[in-house]
Amino acid sequence: MGWKSSLIIIENKEDFTDESKILEALGKSEYEFDRELTLDECIYPNDKSINIGYYNGNIIISDDYQLTTNSLERADKLNLTEEEKKLVELFPISEIVTVACHSAINYHGYSLIENGIKKRLKIISSDEPRIEFGERIKEENEIYDKSYSKGNQNFWKDDDDPEEDFTEDQLMEDFTFGIAKRRLGVLLDHSDGDEIMEQVTFRKYKSPNQTSEVEESIKTDKKAKWIKYGIIILILIIWQILKRTVFKN
Structure with missing residues (x-):
């Protein structure tokens, strides 16, 4: 399976449920509730939505790369982005884990914020230089411990x-x-993650302007088609006039 996902996982120490405040912190205060769905349906929504659910003492936000791109790829070392600062204001003593991946380019990235301080950031893909700041965390080391080094790179043996x-x-x-398991307690790509993927309710929020943008795109396409048809008709009319006048003489 080719995975595409971008998640922000926030330790929910005080059972926070005010999703309007979360949207405001994310700079999406204009977003409106659309419908309920599962994480399996919204882990890669591909519709610029914000999807919020709760699991194992955490708030899970599936953001369709809207925020994780800033937090990871466009990050200024270990400095917090504006959205991260707003989240830290809401959850000053919570751990915030951000993860993202895209199988088309073997891209994965993640960051860790503890008590308002970004402690770790790593990004790697098949076609870009790696970015890495901060000390490795326990979950990483468990993976790196299974590797071996060759030419200043890490490699893993294929068990098969x-x-x-x-x-x-x-x-x-x-x-x-x-x-992600650091906070969720389960692996989303294994059977122990079936509950959160298939049974936990997420709430989808979308921009109210999104529908109008689609409608405007449809109108633009229709207008372009009518212009094309108009040019064709004009050419045919001119051709008929030329046939009756210039060519006839």
């Missing part, structure tokens, strides 16, 4: 084929879901 090696970007699921 001892002659083959895995590179770090190829262990996308191991790192992504291994780090």
